[in-house]
Structures are given as structure tokens and as C-alpha cells.
Amino acid sequence: MDCSSWINTSLDLNINPLRVHEEVPKEVESKLFSLGMPKFNVEECWESKRPVKEESSDLEEELKRVTAENKKLAEMLSVVCENYNTLRSHLMEYTRKNGEKETSPTSKKRKSESSNNNSICVMGTNNGNSESSSTDEESCKKPREETMKPKVSRVYVRTEASDTTLIVKDGYQWRKYGQKVTRDNPCPRAYFKCSFAPSCPVKKKVQRSVDDQSVLVATYEGEHNHPQASSQMEATSGSGRSVTIASVPCAAATQTLVTLDLKKSKGSNDSKSTKTKVDTPKMQQVLVEQMATSLTTDPNFRAALVAAISGRLLHNN
DNA sequence: CGGATTTGACCAGCGC
DNA sequence: GCGCTGGTCAAATCCG
Numbered sequence A: 001m002d003c004s005s006w007i008n009t010s011l012d013l014n015i016n017p018l019r020v021h022e023e024v025p026k027e028v029e030s031k032l033f034s035l036g037m038p039k040f041n042v043e044e045c046w047e048s049k050r051p052v053k054e055e056s057s058d059l060e061e062e063l064k065r066v067t068a069e070n071k072k073l074a075e076m077l078s079v080v081c082e083n084y085n086t087l088r089s090h091l092m093e094y095t096r097k098n099g100e101k102e103t104s105p106t107s108k109k110r111k112s113e114s115s116n117n118n119s120i121c122v123m124g125t126n127n128g129n130s131e132s133s134s135t136d137e138e139s140c141k142k143p144r145e146e147t148m149k150p151k152v153s154r155v156y157v158r159t160e161a162s163d164t165t166l167i168v169k170d171g172y173q174w175r176k177y178g179q180k181v182t183r184d185n186p187c188p189r190a191y192f193k194c195s196f197a198p199s200c201p202v203k204k205k206v207q208r209s210v211d212d213q214s215v216l217v218a219t220y221e222g223e224h225n226h227p228q229a230s231s232q233m234e235a236t237s238g239s240g241r242s243v244t245i246a247s248v249p250c251a252a253a254t255q256t257l258v259t260l261d262l263k264k265s266k267g268s269n270d271s272k273s274t275k276t277k278v279d280t281p282k283m284q285q286v287l288v289e290q291m292a293t294s295l296t297t298d299p300n301f302r303a304a305l306v307a308a309i310s311g312r313l314l315h316n317n
Numbered sequence B: 001c002g003g004a005t006t007t008g009a010c011c012a013g014c015g016c
Numbered sequence C: 001g002c003g004c005t006g007g008t009c010a011a012a013t014c015c016g
Helices: A026-034 A043-052 A056-103 A109-114 A137-141 A230-235 A265-266 A283-298 A297-317
Strands: A119-122 A153-156 A172-182 A186-194 A203-208 A217-219
Touching: none
Parallel strands: A119 A153
Antiparallel strands: A153 A217, A172 A186, A186 A203, A203 A217
8 A cells, every 4th residue: 555645744845945045934834843843943054054155065965965864764754654554454454353253153143233343433434445245135134044244333423413314425325224213212223235236235224322413323234345436426325424434444443533523524515525545634634643743752853854954955055 | 217215014033 | 932122124105
């Protein structure tokens, strides 16, 4: 996976050379300050180098050094990305294995359901991106048979409390086949089957949360055996809500709560605004902040960054 | 008119 | 065994 496709790690160091002799660009300064970097004055850096302006060889040397550091930084960043991707894939694999372990042979239908909530996402990011299929429709109709239990994930979607529809737009096409009022919740539960592919065994239950009526709880059972049909969905669904499900492992391991306020997207017709390739914008933000924090706590990185920026300024000049 | 949704009936698991 | 409950079916209805 190419990490650059979903997180822009570019430091965007191409600062306008015209402003070099004036002051540090406000956005750069505020960015560095927000990252916990001490305010530094490029002017001072520049001035401090002026006495040696005649010694061009020194400058060139310095330039080479800074360029090398810059290159090194870029390499470090790519290594960090690689490590992150490796860890992430390991985590996904572990989560999947854990899920299979927990969903293995259970004889009783309802007992298995209660112990099967192995994957919980609080959405925004719900899991609809599974590729493999473990059961067919027939096995779903005969839960007593010794079959692999379908993977179960849960997704929480924030909507307007006044919105009575139980539609969670997740990139797949669903056909409602039933609705039931359950004992523990006065709000009806809606039952959906994936209608994009006739053989797709995935089912979805949607019900409002008892605690918070503005939160829809969508429970997914099984895994899709076809690609995501988000484009079709966006064209056919009547709901204004739009959620693109990410393949973030629904993290029974981390139980990270990420909510997506769908009210914002409701007013907007731009379906792309909530559409991300992998993660939700909030997840991206969290990841970027984590990366920024880990990087800025490294004194070596700070020094290298200052050198890289000043070097770039010199280079552009 | 065909596909999607609604809704009452039916079935099966589970606890007592 | 019986009643409760969740899940599914399928006829009726709706809607584009």
C-alpha cells in the first residue's frame, strides 16, 4: 500500500523566495509553533550567514550538507511510512485471526450472536470492505448447521434525531427485508440484505441507540464477496447521508471511538466531500497529529528541520 | 410495470 | 412443554 495515497506527509518546504529577506511566512511560523517548535527567526539565520557570503565554497558546502540532510529526512519519512504500513497490516491480520477464533464453531444461534461482536467501529468508519466470503446464503438460513459464523462488525453513525429513516449509506446496496421492534429498544430494528450481488451473504441490522436516539447502530454480518459499489450507491440511494466505509480494522483491539457527524454532509450535495480512499478525515487528522508529535519530540529532527528549511531558503535564493 | 419497502405471520432458539 | 423473543418470509403496497 502506498501510504502517500492517503496521508500527505509533504512538508511543503517550497517557501516563496521573495519573502526570504522579509520574514518567516506566517503559516510556516504558526505551523512550527503549533508543533511545539521554538519560534526561530530565519532573518537571524540569514544574517548570521552573511558574514561568510564571500566564502562561497563554505556556502556550497553548507548547501550540500543541508541537501543531504533533506534527502535523509525524506528517506526517514519513507521508512516510517513503511514501518507503519507493516504494523498496520500485522494488526489487520491479527484482528482477522482473532475474529475467526472467536467466531468459530458455536452451536446455538443466539448465544453466538452475543459473543460475536468482535468488531466494533464507532462511525464514521464502518467496515464494509471485506473481500472474502465465508458463508453462502444457504448457510445463513440454516444457522444450526456446523458452519463458519459470519464476521460481525458494529458501526455507530450519528444522524439527526428527527430523522426516522434507518438508512446508513456505506457504499453498498441494501434491500430491506424486515423490521422489528425489539424488547430492549423501543425503536424498531431494520433488517437489510446486500442486494448488489445476489450471492452476497452479508446482512445488516440497523437500530437507533437506546442511549442516544441520534445514533444509528448498524450491525454487519458476513463479508461481501464483491467489490464495493459506492458509486452506484450514491446514485441510487435517496438518503442525503453519505458514509464511505473505510477498511480500518474495526479494532476490537483498540476500541477507538470515532464518530462521524452526518448532519454536515446532509446539506451538501458533494458526495466526494465525505469520500476518502481509506480513512475518514478525522482518522487522517489523528494519524497526522500522532506522526507530528512523534517527530517533533525528537530533538534531532527539530534541528534537521530547521537546517532543512533554512537550506531550502538559501537554495531558492 | 418492475423493483423496493412495509408489515403481519411464521419459525426457531432459549430460558424457565 | 410453553411462552418470549429475534429473525425471516412473503403478500400487499408504494413509488419512480
